[in-house]
Amino acid sequence: MNEMAPGGAVRPPEKIPAAPAVRRVGTEDLVEAFGAGIRDFRAAPSFGLAIGAFCAAGGWLILLLLWQFELPYLAYPMAMGFVLVAPFVVTGLYDVSRRLELGQPLSWSAMWRAIWDTRSRDLRWMALISAFSLVIWMDIAALLSFGFLGFKPLNDQLLNELFTTPSGLMFLLIGNLAGAVIAFFIFSISVVSFPLLFDRDVDFVTGIITSVKTVIANPWTMALWCGLIGLLIAISILSAFAGLLVALPVLGHASWHLYRRAVEPEEVG
Numbered sequence: 001m002n003e004m005a006p007g008g009a010v011r012p013p014e015k016i017p018a019a020p021a022v023r024r025v026g027t028e029d030l031v032e033a034f035g036a037g038i039r040d041f042r043a044a045p046s047f048g049l050a051i052g053a054f055c056a057a058g059g060w061l062i063l064l065l066l067w068q069f070e071l072p073y074l075a076y077p078m079a080m081g082f083v084l085v086a087p088f089v090v091t092g093l094y095d096v097s098r099r100l101e102l103g104q105p106l107s108w109s110a111m112w113r114a115i116w117d118t119r120s121r122d123l124r125w126m127a128l129i130s131a132f133s134l135v136i137w138m139d140i141a142a143l144l145s146f147g148f149l150g151f152k153p154l155n156d157q158l159l160n161e162l163f164t165t166p167s168g169l170m171f172l173l174i175g176n177l178a179g180a181v182i183a184f185f186i187f188s189i190s191v192v193s194f195p196l197l198f199d200r201d202v203d204f205v206t207g208i209i210t211s212v213k214t215v216i217a218n219p220w221t222m223a224l225w226c227g228l229i230g231l232l233i234a235i236s237i238l239s240a241f242a243g244l245l246v247a248l249p250v251l252g253h254a255s256w257h258l259y260r261r262a263v264e265p266e267e268v269g
Contacts, residue, residue, distance in 0.1 A: 019206050020196065021264040022214045025221050029261045034228075037254025040097045041246070044106055047096050048249025055082075055089055055248055056241035077141035077179065079237045084134045084186045086233070087194040088127045090252030091115055094198045097256040114198075122204035123197040126190065129204075133186050137179065144175050187226045188215045195259035200266055214262045225258065 041048045059079065066075050095114040099106055118124075148171035161168045192214045193207030215222045229251055236243030 020200075020202075020210050020266070022192075022210060022217050023262055023264060025218050025258070025262050027221060027224065030221055030225055030228075030258065033257040033261060034250070034254045036097075036257040037250045037252070040093075040100055040253035040257075041249045043100055044096050045249075047106070047108075047111065048093060048252070049245055051090060051092060051252070052245040052248045056244045059237070059241040059244070077138060077175070082233060082237075084137065084183065085127075085130045086229075086248065086251070087190045087255065088123075088130055090248060090255065091118075091123070091194065091198055093249055093252035094195050094256045097253045098199070101260075118198055121197060121201055122207065123194070125204040126193055126197055126207060130186065130190065133182065137182050140178055140182070141175060144171060144178065148174075183230065184223075184226055187229070188212050188222075191215065191222065191225070191255070192259050192263060195256050196263060199259075210263060218262070 059082065062078055063075055066078065092111045092115055095111045096106060098104075099110070104110075148167050163169070163172075189208045189211050192211035193204065196202065196210055197204060197207045232243070232247040232251060236247045
């Protein structure tokens, strides 16, 4: 229904912006985006190393707290659950890649200002969804642990039971399958939405829809990207989080370039 403007004139209805169109991307696009991520990291290593070091320190802090509160059995699911919140953690690297792309100067103040400018956008809601997903995943992991292994302390006997008994092997199978399903679901709604919400002023529902449309349009490419992310994060965790110093910034930069290839640019005018 049209509204009346001052003076009796009819005010035209506001134009609702169309959802971003997605493109088909293949393995070659994935390789080129990953290569661009490596180039961005090498061009501005201080930003990536700082964010990677912060996350590595956070990982150690979480493990120490779990050990302190006698919850070591949650260490593995918590570490793997990091994949669920990683897209938000690397938000600052999107700005670094965008500035390198546009030939603009880099600085810490510019990066923080770009992040601060998103405070009024729906990026914060996507961050909340990711955090809530991590909580749900931890609840599921705890229930599976208690259901299959009981309330037992982490020791050599429990580790032996975990890898040599039917209940332990079933716990590993179901736990990893549940984690994979949750991780791929979160990946599907966030792989494009985080860089999109950082780059454009759209609502988070549009971001989620665009991300899911991208995965549906490119199922094998996105499954490969999801698997690569999981592999690099797993290697980083096995390296006592040291691998995050390189893997995390490269993945962050590459995610930006994959977004630029998978989503049509914004129409001007």
